[in-house]
Amino acid sequence: DVKVTQSSRYLVKRTGEKVFLECVQDMDHENMFWYRQDPGLGLRLIYFSYDVKMKEKGDIPEGYSVSREKKERFSLILESASTNQTSMYLCASVGDNYGYTFGSGTRLTVV
Amino acid sequence: ILNVEQSPQSLHVQEGDSTNFTCSFPSSNFYALHWYRWETAKSPEALFVMTLNGDEKKKGRISATLNTKEGYSYLYIKGSQPEDSATYLCAQTHNTNAGKSTFGDGTTLTVKP
Numbered sequence: 001d002v003k004v005t006q007s008s009r010y011l012v013k014r015t016g017e018k019v020f021l022e023c024v025q026d027m028d029h030e031n032m033f034w035y036r037q038d039p040g041l042g043l044r045l046i047y048f049s050y051d052v053k054m055k056e057k058g059d060i061p062e063g064y065s066v067s068r069e070k071k072e073r074f075s076l077i078l079e080s081a082s083t084n085q086t087s088m089y090l091c092a093s094v095g096d097n098y099g100y101t102f103g104s105g106t107r108l109t110v111v
Numbered sequence: 112i113l114n115v116e117q118s119p120q121s122l123h124v125q126e127g128d129s130t131n132f133t134c135s136f137p138s139s140n141f142y143a144l145h146w147y148r149w150e151t152a153k154s155p156e157a158l159f160v161m162t163l164n165g166d167e168k169k170k171g172r173i174s175a176t177l178n179t180k181e182g183y184s185y186l187y188i189k190g191s192q193p194e195d196s197a198t199y200l201c202a203q204t205h206n207t208n209a210g211k212s213t214f215g216d217g218t219t220l221t222v223k224p
Contacts, residue, residue: 004154031211033211040216041216042200042214042215042216042217043200043214045211048211090154090155094212097143097160097162098142098143098145098160098204098212099143099145099157099160100145100147100155100157100202100212101157102154102155102156103154104153104154105154
């Protein structure tokens with residue numbers, strides 16, 4: 001089975017901190033995605049990557065950046081965390097038929 | 112931006128009831144339509160992927176149909192059980208860009224014992 005692992009299930013960070021959310025997949029998939037999920041707003045795409053060192057902005061990239069130095073790892077970076085970035089963050093890896101396999105999510109609270 | 116719309120937004124049924132939800136999507140540049148089940152405190156789990164007009168998929172009491180010409184998919188649950196309580200997401204993959212899918216907002220199903 002494809003496994004997508006997110007490094008932290010829960011995180012609490014202070015306003016202004018630089019935050020790294022890590023995601024690792026073990027099936028050699030080229031495409032990886034970061035979403036955030038907020039009540040009433042569904043899944044919103046932040047960034048995606050279709051190859052090492054390749055990235056594209058999603059629908060809500062402001063305040064975020066990403067890094068894809070290795071194929072299996074896709075990191076989401078909050079350059080200076082703010083309270084409006086408190087959310088559930090989901091990473092996904094995409095394989096054949098473009099079906100998504102999601103990680104277990106990271107619930108980030110910025111105080 | 113492609114819009115994928117799901118209805119209803121939420122649904123409450125009694126155990127044993129059968130139910131269905133709708134996913135509407137733009138029919139242009141269609142590649143695939145996915146259904147996911149998202150239980151509280153878990154990550155979304157793939158249920159079905161459909162690519163051809165007229166596709167029907169079934170897994171136990173859950174089934175789905177696809178109409179790409181008119182741009183809709185139905186998800187059916189026969190004899191709902193409390194463990195079916197979850198948010199059901201549909202997502203459309205269009206054939207243009209890196210496997211990116213557009214997700215609907217989901218239908219949240221609550222099955223009362």
